[in-house]
């Protein structure tokens with residue numbers, strides 16, 4: 160069995176709470192976060208009554224109550240300019256619901272309370288430690304990057320508490336709902352891909368040099384600028400015709416705008432993307448993954464760097480593999496050979 164039972168990635172409220180729940184039950188835990196230290200701000204206004212119950216159970220409630228206070232009344236501004244005051248709903252405590260109101264407390268104080276309690280169990284956050292790759296089978300192997308270098312860690316469970324843009328969810332391929340699909344070129348193929356994305360619950364955006372909001376809407380997408388397409392897409396898929404104007408459409412500057420967690424899909428033509436810039440973006444993890452069916456030189460040379468990058472899924476230009484297309488290709492080939500035989504027989 161791997162030496163670590165649970166590796167928790169992310170020391171926000173979710174990761175800290177999970178770690179505390181596990182260590183108090185004697186489970187061996189390693190808790191990492193890529194930040195340089197504790198979060199010093201607050202995205203949350205306060206703690207809901209049910210969470211206060213959990214904090215009570217975890218032994219951090221007193222600390223959290225002391226760090227915060229009751230919510231002030233809300234000021235409601237109406238269209239007519241009038242202002243009214245409305246208090247937060249407060250219910251009397253009952254046995255079933257012992258905390259009848261939320262508690263206003265700044266997020267970093269909550270996180271500090273959880274960290275202090277964790278320290279009492281000998282568990283400390285390992286800061287500046289980033290998980291950047293995961294493989295899973297019988298156990299999980301995670302690659303961690305820190306100031307000390309890269310470390311490969313084996314654990315029984317990996318708990319992804321790494322926030323909204325989760326690297327782990329990305330690596331294990333969990334779901335598209337809520338992700339943004341960027342379609343570069345909304346023609347016949349791009350339009351069909353946009354429909355597939357929408358079926359998977361993705362938000363579909365598109366750009367091409369002559370795109371209009373109306374044409375995009377007809378294809379079930381939203382027209383955006385090129386910069387927005389690059390910076391907002393979780394999956395960017397290219398469906399453009401190669402021409403002198405579109406050659407190198409995505410170069411180093413464009414790839415630099417993409418999310419580090421993004422996936423680039425190119426099934427159109429290799430030279431639409433500057434291949435050297437793409438290799439560099441993938442090597443430096445400027446973008447997370449590329450799925451490529453097309454290359455500058457095909458077949459891709461045996462010693463090409465794209466062949467050895469683990470964040471590339473490469474296929475040998477097989478995007479056209481479909482029964483109907485094969486019927487056309489092979490039918491045309493047989494016709495061409497027949498015609499050649501006829502011409503040769505004529506001498």
Ligand SMILES: Cc1cc2nc3c(=O)[nH]c(=O)nc-3n(C[C@H](O)[C@H](O)[C@H](O)COP(=O)(O)OP(=O)(O)OC[C@H]3O[C@@H](n4cnc5c(N)ncnc54)[C@H](O)[C@@H]3O)c2cc1C
Nearest residue numbers: 169170171172173192193202203204205289290321322326
């Ligand atoms: C505008 C806004 C308002 C909100 N208001 C409230 C509110 O009033 N009340 C409330 O309860 N909640 C509120 N929330 C939600 C709450 O702040 C968040 O849900 C909470 O921070 C989520 O906690 P988390 O632990 O899941 O993720 P995060 O706090 O995002 O923590 C994730 C951690 O994972 C780390 N990480 C990410 N990737 C890696 C990696 N590859 N390797 C190592 N570490 C990694 C990050 O550095 C981060 O520290 C609000 C959120 C927003 C955005």
